[in-house]
Amino acid sequence: MTGAQPLEAREVVFxxxxxxxxxxxxxATFPAGAMTALVGPSGRGKSTLLFLLGLMLRIRGGEVLIxxxxxxxxxxxxxxxxxxxxxxxxxxxxxxxxxxxxxxxxTETALYRGADRLLAASRARTLLDRFGVDVPVDRRPGEVSxxxxxxxxxxxxxxxxxxxxxxxxxxxxxxxxSSGVVVDALRxxxxxxxxxxxxxxxxxxxxxxxxxxxx
Amino acid sequence: MTAFPMAxxxxxxxxxxxxxxxxxxxxxVALVASVIVAVMLTAGRTVGAQQAVLRTIDDAGxxxxxxxxxxxxxxxxxxxxxxxxxxxxxxxxxxxxxxDSTNSLIGGGPSVAARFVYGDDTxxxxxxxxxxxxxxxxxxxxxxxxxDGAGGITLSTGAEYGIxxxxxxxxxxxxxxxxxxxxxxxxxxxPVGMIVAVxxxxxxIESLATAIAPLLGAIDPSxxxxxxxxxxxxxxxxxxxxxxGFSNALVVGVLGITGALLAVILSGLVLLRRKxxxxxxxxxxxxxxxxxxxxxxxxxxxAIGAASGVVAALVLLAANHDPxxxxxxxxxxxxxxxxxxxxxxVFPGVIASVRDPVKELRVP
Numbered sequence: 001m002t003g004a005q006p007l008e009a010r011e012v013v014f015x016x017x018x019x020x021x022x023x024x025x026x027x028a029t030f031p032a033g034a035m036t037a038l039v040g041p042s043g044r045g046k047s048t049l050l051f052l053l054g055l056m057l058r059i060r061g062g063e064v065l066i067x068x069x070x071x072x073x074x075x076x077x078x079x080x081x082x083x084x085x086x087x088x089x090x091x092x093x094x095x096x097x098x099x100x101x102x103x104x105x106x107t108e109t110a111l112y113r114g115a116d117r118l119l120a121a122s123r124a125r126t127l128l129d130r131f132g133v134d135v136p137v138d139r140r141p142g143e144v145s146x147x148x149x150x151x152x153x154x155x156x157x158x159x160x161x162x163x164x165x166x167x168x169x170x171x172x173x174x175x176x177x178s179s180g181v182v183v184d185a186l187r188x189x190x191x192x193x194x195x196x197x198x199x200x201x202x203x204x205x206x207x208x209x210x211x212x213x214x215x
Numbered sequence: 216m217t218a219f220p221m222a223x224x225x226x227x228x229x230x231x232x233x234x235x236x237x238x239x240x241x242x243x244v245a246l247v248a249s250v251i252v253a254v255m256l257t258a259g260r261t262v263g264a265q266q267a268v269l270r271t272i273d274d275a276g277x278x279x280x281x282x283x284x285x286x287x288x289x290x291x292x293x294x295x296x297x298x299x300x301x302x303x304x305x306x307x308x309x310x311x312x313x314x315d316s317t318n319s320l321i322g323g324g325p326s327v328a329a330r331f332v333y334g335d336d337t338x339x340x341x342x343x344x345x346x347x348x349x350x351x352x353x354x355x356x357x358x359x360x361x362x363d364g365a366g367g368i369t370l371s372t373g374a375e376y377g378i379x380x381x382x383x384x385x386x387x388x389x390x391x392x393x394x395x396x397x398x399x400x401x402x403x404x405x406p407v408g409m410i411v412a413v414x415x416x417x418x419x420i421e422s423l424a425t426a427i428a429p430l431l432g433a434i435d436p437s438x439x440x441x442x443x444x445x446x447x448x449x450x451x452x453x454x455x456x457x458x459x460g461f462s463n464a465l466v467v468g469v470l471g472i473t474g475a476l477l478a479v480i481l482s483g484l485v486l487l488r489r490k491x492x493x494x495x496x497x498x499x500x501x502x503x504x505x506x507x508x509x510x511x512x513x514x515x516x517x518a519i520g521a522a523s524g525v526v527a528a529l530v531l532l533a534a535n536h537d538p539x540x541x542x543x544x545x546x547x548x549x550x551x552x553x554x555x556x557x558x559x560x561v562f563p564g565v566i567a568s569v570r571d572p573v574k575e576l577r578v579p
Contacts, residue, residue, distance in 0.1 A: 051573045056497050077501045084499025095494045095576060099235030111224055112499035156498075 013061030088157030147178030251524025263538035289434030308334035312408035348379030354393035477559035493575020502568035517556025
């Protein structure tokens with residue numbers, strides 16, 4: 001990892017409806033090397049904030065900065081490129097492609113980053129071993145348990161050693177053992193200098209984080 | 216990643232996506248193949264028949280201009296040189312007036328018209344390039360009693376020639392069959408009974424016929440006549456324009472409907488793949504990548520459909536003993552169908568690429 005960049009939200013305004021904002025002037029900094037939990041009741045915009053930080057949604061006002069650089073005026077191609085190169089995403093339901101093999105799922109982001117597929121596949125195997133995915137890599141996601149699927153999604157998120165990992169309730173559907181693996185992996189990534197942001201309802205996950213931001 | 220590995224990666228991704236989306240791929244293959252079969256069995260068959268008719272009309276006989284000395288016009292081989300030098304004259308030769316020829320061995324018997332041929336290219340007549348001696352048509356051999364094709368003839372002038380071979384008279388000489396031809400490539404200033412000029416295409420017949428008349432150098436032009444196959448040339452144009460126009464309109468219509476149908480099918484499939492495209496966008500795929508992926512995926516399947524359609528159509532045409540359209544027509548149809556399939560993916564691709572990835576990811 002080369003000089004992990006902090007992630008920052010400044011006076012962010014966003015709403016799905018024209019006359020109602022979910023976030024109104026929200027500010028926070030997510031430093032490198034720290035794992036931050038976003039907690040709060042449902043409907044407060046935690047996941048929305050995560051998608052805004054991950055440049056999947058466009059803010060109405062304020063700014064999202066990555067490595068100190070503003071992103072609100074970037075074009076789609078540049079935002080996509082940043083998502084592929086700087087971010088790793090873990091979604092609540094794993095969001096794997098059911099038609100593709102496990103190894104294809106893990107290496108998918110390499111395609112968008114323009115990384116070498118064979119090197120990516122080699123690293124993917126290492127990650128799958130490390131996180132205890134003990135099924136053949138040519139199986140489809142439908143053939144593995146929910147816990148294994150989330151570990152596969154975790155491998156996909158960490159494949160490119162991203163500077164920022166955004167996780168949306170990554171342990172929401174997991175048993176304690178799998179939750180432990182996911183949280184440990186995210187902690188480990190933060191320990192290596194990554195900025196990790198986790199949306200969670202789980203007190204155990206929040207406790208494992210360096211910082212907790214309540215919405 | 217540079218352009219080539221990126222294109223290769225995109226191709227691999229599209230291939231895998233096409234394999235994964237079997238229903239969509241099979242529908243696309245079936246639609247493109249069906250269109251090609253339908254076009255080939257309707258417009259293609261018409262084109263095949265049209266091309267066969269045009270080939271028949273367009274052979275050397277229908278493009279021939281026959282200049283005849285009806286007796287006393289005074290046309291000589293010098294006129295042949297002038298006619299040959301005209302633009303759009305593909306080939307020309309002059310023929311002497313007919314002289315009676317008989318089987319030399321019999322010394323009498325039935326006679327056959329023999330004509331000297333003037334001109335340096337006798338291949339159009341079905342003779343060898345450097346033909347010497349005499350060449351008889353099959354009918355001439357039969358009349359002369361030269362059943363094995365060997366022997367010689369004696370002209371009414373007393374000159375004798377060995378039979379060096381046979382030839383199949385082209386259309387413009389059929390009326391003179393049975394016939395013996397004696398090539399005389401080096402003859403100069405010889406009187407001729409007939410000059411035949413073949414135009415390079417039927418539409419030039421009329422203008423050539425007009426241009427040839429003053430070049431004949433006839434002493435008495437009223438005794439020279441020029442015959443053309445102008446009616447055939449007009450028929451050629453008529454068939455080419457009317458049948459061709461009908462076929463083209465049909466093909467454009469069918470391909471247009473196919474493109475629209477494919478766009479509808481692909482748009483429906485895009486809706487079914489909302490979560491797939493949403494995930495890709497969220498993970499970093501650009502809008503351009505999504506459009507390119509869908510176009511490449513459809514292109515791969517469309518190419519398979521086009522190839523399958525061409526093979527199926529040719530098999531069906533062969534089974535029905537129908538003429539095949541020209542290779543260029545078939546290739547153009549396959550290419551056009553492929554391009555229509557690729558273009559039909561643009562609209563659904565754009566739809567897929569502009570949808571909100573967050574909403575798509577939340578699709579259950």
